[in-house]
Amino acid sequence: MDTILQPKRPLHPYFRFMKKSMTYLSEDFLGGPKWIKLSWVINWQKGLTFFWVLGLIYWYNDTSPQALTYLALHGSYGFCWLLKDMVFPDPSWQTKVTFGGAFLSVLLVLGPYWLIPFVLIADWPSNMVGATTEWLIVAAIIHTLGIAIMLSADAQKYYTLSVKRGLITTGMFKLIRHPNYLGEIMIYSAYAIIVWHWLPWMMLISIWSLLFFTNIKVKEHSMSRYPEWNEYTKKTGLILPKLSLRKTFR
Secondary structure (H helix, E strand, O other): OOOOOOOOOOOOHHHHHHHHHHHHHHHOOOOOOOOOEEHHHHHHHHHHHHHHHEEEEEEOOOOOOOHHHHHHHHHHHHHHHHHHHHHOHHHHOOOOOHHHHHHHHHHHHHHHOHHHHHHHOOOOOOOOOOOHHHHHHHHHHHHHHHHHHHHHHHHHHHHHHHHOOOOOOOOHOOOEEEHHHHHOOOOHHHHHHHHHHHHHHHHHHHHHHHHHHHHHHHHHHOOOOOHHHHHHHHOOOOOOOOOOHHHHHH
């Protein structure tokens, strides 16, 4: 028996405007034929990250533990992303976009991620030393957990929806509604920790608050059609588990 979907709740005008603007800028900017898959653009940036950081290390002759740790973590994440796209690709990234849209996606979203290692390795601003050994360990732990959470959530979503469409409320989605975004935030937080400067945090928080949060609200607007949505939101948090003080101190 098919699930009876409820009428969608109205999407807040701000998120409607943001979604429309982001769609235009990433998919339709400057017009023209749409022959470039968005996944190609993303995979290009992710796959070349290792070589970008390696090039920075060679150019600036920086073989510090911070730079090498950054190379290992961010570089391996790019390869993990390519593997993920081969095995369980995200359907939303298969959209074809204009050349202008692809260019803006790199310039405004993907490209700035490459500024994080530049701040560290190019010593800009001056006197950059990066995180201490203890914080490098913390960054490695957060990064590993972030990749595990992101990959597990994306895999569960891909294979579950390939069998049956509907609201996913088990596994990685049992306690939080957007574990994939939690994983991404943990991953890039690890990079900012390694750099140990406010510039990466400022850039990341801007992307998270504008891009991530808008996408989350749009997805929740779509999922609110399911009759079990209200009950599901009572038991789960947005990107962190919802803690009950009553249960905690009982």
